[in-house]
Amino acid sequence: MRSLSRLPLDDDLVDRVFTFLPTFDALQAFLLSSKSIYQVYMRYPESIVRNVAYNVAGPALPQAMHLVEYRRKLEDARNQDDETKSVDLPEESTTVKRISTDAAHQLARIAKAATELEDLFSRIHKDRCSRTSSLTTLESWRFRCAVYRIMLFSAHFGPRFAYLEDDETDPEDSTDKDEDLLQQCIAFLDEMLDPELLEIRAVMLFFSELVNYIKVLGHSEPGQGVASRGFALMVGPEAILESFLTQSTGPLQEADTYTPENVPATLHSGFLEEPLTALLQKRRIPIPPSNETWQALLREIKGENDQCERCQSVCGMALYNEHNWDLLQGIMRPHEVAGLLKGRLRLAQSAIDLVNRLNTNTTVDKIISEIFDEIKSAEDATERTHWLCFSCVCEFASGYLHYWLHETRRKGCPSLLSFSSFVSLLTSARATRG
Known part of the structure; x- marks a missing residue:
């Protein structure tokens, strides 16, 4: 088409450039760069915004906009002091209507969270060598659809909804209330196809893994509380990601003013999992064994049959080297690191205190990296690039951890031990070496 602007390009070519803009920020910057470009934009505003939205959210754009639309209605209800439960869920559509500026900002936020969650999922279950997603287009679409649907489920049936329902019901009617909420949850999930239910289940279990990481990273004790899986799912995937x-x-x-104590225990303990399991049983869909869970999302797992380079055990994705040592932070608690000390050092309170305190300032991956850089003996053939199973990583670290303690103190680490305790520590270390 002949250019109607002052640019030395046809308007159709400029419009084509718009379709490749990766973010709404890029769109805004492009519009501000030239009045002529803005004139082209004004001829096709809705289609251009939709194209950029697709670049932001990917093929799961309809599911993302479904969530955005619900959150808009929820915010309107809050502004009108309306009840959350009065906000009906919009029907999921395969088409995307006009996207407002506010909707674009909300879409960008949830798409960013979905991207970061996908990167984590890919790194843990698809390709341990890459920090960014290695999922195919189809795998990414499956994952993101499930993420957005769980976000919607959490927003609709989460803490505020559960709290209001609990507040309005007499104690003797609690059983009926819980059953009613369960049926509402099942009705929501019943709109999904069989494969979609298994995809949601897989992503739910991935979130459960992240919650377990959070418990270790945040030094929380196992059990109920804000780090329990059910309550974390009620608060939502975005809060789980931020906590991780x-x-x-x-x-x-x-993330919300409502604590687990405000929510019926029967709800948050089996939130999402209970209605999902009930629906799978109703449809007679077999629940995949643990070793097949991720097949609902992934067609291929890189290194699925890889062996530990130290003991030759087939461990697949559960292997570690310098690319993913940081993931060990979510597996090993400080006292478990102290438990790697050999001999009498394992029982020395001074050594345990040292490791515990250092773990507030350093991390397991940094400790292992420093062992490789400065302490590992020349006779040890283990390299940073070698993929080791968890047991072999622990065995390797155990052989050098007391030397690492010595070097840390020698380099002038902030005093964590009295002089007499340090002398005792060195004596124990020498006895262990002997």
Whole structure:
């Protein structure tokens, strides 16, 4: 088409450039770069915004906009002091209507969370060598659809909804209330196809893994509380992600004013899992064994049959080297690191205190890296690039951890031990070496 602007390009070519913009920020910057470009935009505003939205959210754009639309209605209800339960779920559509500026901002936020969750999922279950997603387009679509649907489920049936329902019901009617909520949850999930239910289940179990990481990273004790799987799912995937990234249960605590004590225990203990399992049983869909869980999302897992390079055990994705040592932080608690000390050092309170305190300032991956850099003996053939199973990583670290303690103190680490305790520590270390 002949250019109607002052640009030395046809308007159709400029419009084509719009379709490749990866974010709404890029769109805004492009519009501000030239009045002529803005004139082209004004001829096709809705289609251009939809194209950029697709670049932001990917093929799961309809599911993402379904969530955005619900959150908009929820916010409107809050502004009108309306009840959350009065906000009906919009029907999921395969088409995307006009996207407002506010909707675009909300879409960008949830798409960013979905991208970061996908990167984590890919790294843990698809390709341990890459920190960004290695999922195919189809795998990514499956994963993100499930993520957005769980976000919607959490927003609709989460803490505020459960709290209001609990507040409005007499204690003697609690059983009926719980059953009613369960049936509502099942009705929501019943709109999904069989494969979609298994995809949701797989992503739910992935979130459960992240919650377990958070418990270790945040030094929380196992059991109920904000780091329990059910309550974390009620608060939502975005808070789970933020807690994982900050290595703290804080985002789960701060995401909503409602605590587990405000929510019926029968609800948050089996949130999502209970209605999902009930529906799978109703449809007679076999629940996959643990070793087949991720097949609902992935067609291929890189290194699925890889062996430990130390003991030759087939461990697949459960192997570690310098690419993913940081994931060990979510597996080993500080006292478990102290338990790797050999001989009498394992029982020395001074050594245990040292490891515990250092773990507030350093991390397991840094300790292992420092062992390789400065302490590992020349006779040890183990390399940073070798993929080791968890047991062999522990065995390797155990052989050098007392030397690492010695070097840390020698380099002038902030005093964590009295002089007499340090002398005792060195004596024990020498006895262990002998």
